[in-house]
Amino acid sequence: MKRGVYEQLAPILFGSGTVVQVGDKAKELGMTKVLVVTDKGIAAVGHPKKVVDSLKAAGIECKVWAEATGDCPTESVRAGSAVAREFGADGIVGIGGGSSLDTAKAIASIAANTDEILEQIPVYLSGQKSYPNAPLKSICIPTTAGTGSECTRVAVLNDEKLDMKIGLPAFPSLGIVDPELTVGSPASLTAFCGMDAFAHANECLASKLRTPHSELLGYEAIRLITKWLPVACADTKNLEARENLSLASNLAGISFSEGDIHLGHVIAHELGHKYNIPHGLGGAVATPAIIEFVALEYPETTKKIGDAMGLDLTGVTDAAVGREVADAVREMMLEINIPTLEEKGIQYYQVMEMLPAVMNHPLAASYDGTFTEDQVKRILEQTYYWKSKSSNQ
Ligand SMILES: [Fe+2]
Incomplete structure (x- = not known):
């Protein structure tokens, strides 16, 4: 039998209807200004509105950035991180499929640091270097059942320079798995x-x-x-x-x-x-x-x-x-x-x-x-x- 450390990266709030608790959970994590990261398709379905309503009800200021794209290009992480810094976000909530969640997690890491990290992802992935500043707190809310991004330690990004997909270390603070959000997806x-x-x-x-x-x-x-x-x-x-x-x-x-x-x-x-x-x-x-x-x-x-x-x-x-x-x-x-x-x-x-x-x-x-x-x-x-x-x- 293999030896190894049992661990679970992020706590998970699981259950139908739990998305409405995101405001209270964000508050518990100390968030006061939240960038909500999603994509246009999910925004059109209306899921991010549930997040915004809950955050506002908890007295948290928020801004929606619905520009996440498939396959998470590093450019998208740069753009989102710039928006997060400009807004003064102290927390990130990602809602969507794997690409939106990976983009959200990467923004939480990069916005608290500098874009230069994206030039040397392998060095951070291998643990040779660690982030100077702690990533922003982040909550991931999947709208699909597949990626598990809400509980994984990397954001898989499309790195054009390296000509490959590679994982940027990115640790969610909490996952909210609300199966109702996946109902009706094609x-x-x-x-x-x-x-x-x-x-x-x-x-x-x-x-x-x-x-x-x-x-x-x-x-x-x-x-x-x-x-x-x-x-x-x-x-x-x-x-x-x-x-x-x-x-x-x-x-x-x-x-x-x-x-x-x-x-x-x-x-x-x-x-x-x-x-x-x-x-x-x-x-x-x-x-x-x-x-x-x-x-x-x-x-x-x-x-x-x-x-x-x-x-x-x-x-x-x-x-x-x-x-x-x-x-x-x-x-x-x-x-x-x-x-x-x-x-x-x-x-x-x-x-x-x-x-x-x-x-x-x-x-x-x-x-x-x-x-x-x-x-x-x-x-x-x-x-x-x-x-x-x-x-x-
Ligand atoms: Fe996968």
């Missing part, structure tokens, strides 16, 4: 986000830093997602399904914040950075291939994943367990209409060209084992052709 978005959470849990189970605690959360997240993701995709207004998926996303987020993610997310980051593939879709299409790869080294873990998914693996050999579990994931992905990369206009060679970047990405080293170029090549092939069953094509 089936495709629900599917991508749910598979993102599945990928977090799955990858973390074979990460170097996993602990018995992260494993417990990972298996439970997989159980909940397998049971409830198809339900939520079929009936986007089903609150019970939404509550279970929000919980799964949060548990998977805590799990991989304590452990880590690896090759599947390297592929997702590269697909997002190079070809604008949505993060959740990128992680989804890689997941069956990652399961088959990991099963070669960790058949017992893969069996437990299958158990969590409700599969009967009696009599299935170690050699076959990866294929069995991966095929079950493929079936779920078909049911929730996850497209292939080909259907998204990506060519086979474009994915195979990612091989050196995937091999050399720092996150790949989080896998608790070795991998060869041939194995990663095979993972990329299977990622592209994820609808093809069997690992022996």
Whole structure:
């Protein structure tokens, strides 16, 4: 059994309707002037208004900045940090999907310091340098169930200079997980986000830093997602399904914040950075291939994943367990209409060209084992052709 420190980065307020408590929670954290960070789509739905109303009722001055964009370019963090400084914000509340929350967390780190930090993200990520000033207090409120950004220690930013997606250290002070905010979000978005959470849990189970605690959360997240993701995709207004998926996303987020993610997310980051593939879709299409790869080294873990998914693996050999579990994931992905990369206009060679970047990405080293170029090549092939069953094509 792995050794490790159990920890949970940020306290979480969980439950339907809890968003209205944000004003009181911000006050408890000592916030007096809050920049609310979100994106235009979420602003149009009206969720940030609930935050503003609650903050105002608690006597907190606030300003809404709805300019967060997908994939979190560093430019967006610079722009938001400038607004936060100009407003004199002493707190940040992010509300939205993963990009809005990561942007909010990054603004909390950068606004309290200088933009130069964004020029040397790897130095801060590796711990060689730490922030001169403590980040602003921040509250993250997800409107999707997938990223777990409300409880993770980095904001994943698109760094044009480094030509990669990379994590800026960014620690939320509190997460408010209100499943009602996810009710009615479209089936495709629900599917991508749910598979993102599945990928977090799955990858973390074979990460170097996993602990018995992260494993417990990972298996439970997989159980909940397998049971409830198809339900939520079929009936986007089903609150019970939404509550279970929000919980799964949060548990998977805590799990991989304590452990880590690896090759599947390297592929997702590269697909997002190079070809604008949505993060959740990128992680989804890689997941069956990652399961088959990991099963070669960790058949017992893969069996437990299958158990969590409700599969009967009696009599299935170690050699076959990866294929069995991966095929079950493929079936779920078909049911929730996850497209292939080909259907998204990506060519086979474009994915195979990612091989050196995937091999050399720092996150790949989080896998608790070795991998060869041939194995990663095979993972990329299977990622592209994820609808093809069997690992022996
Ligand atoms: Fe992810």
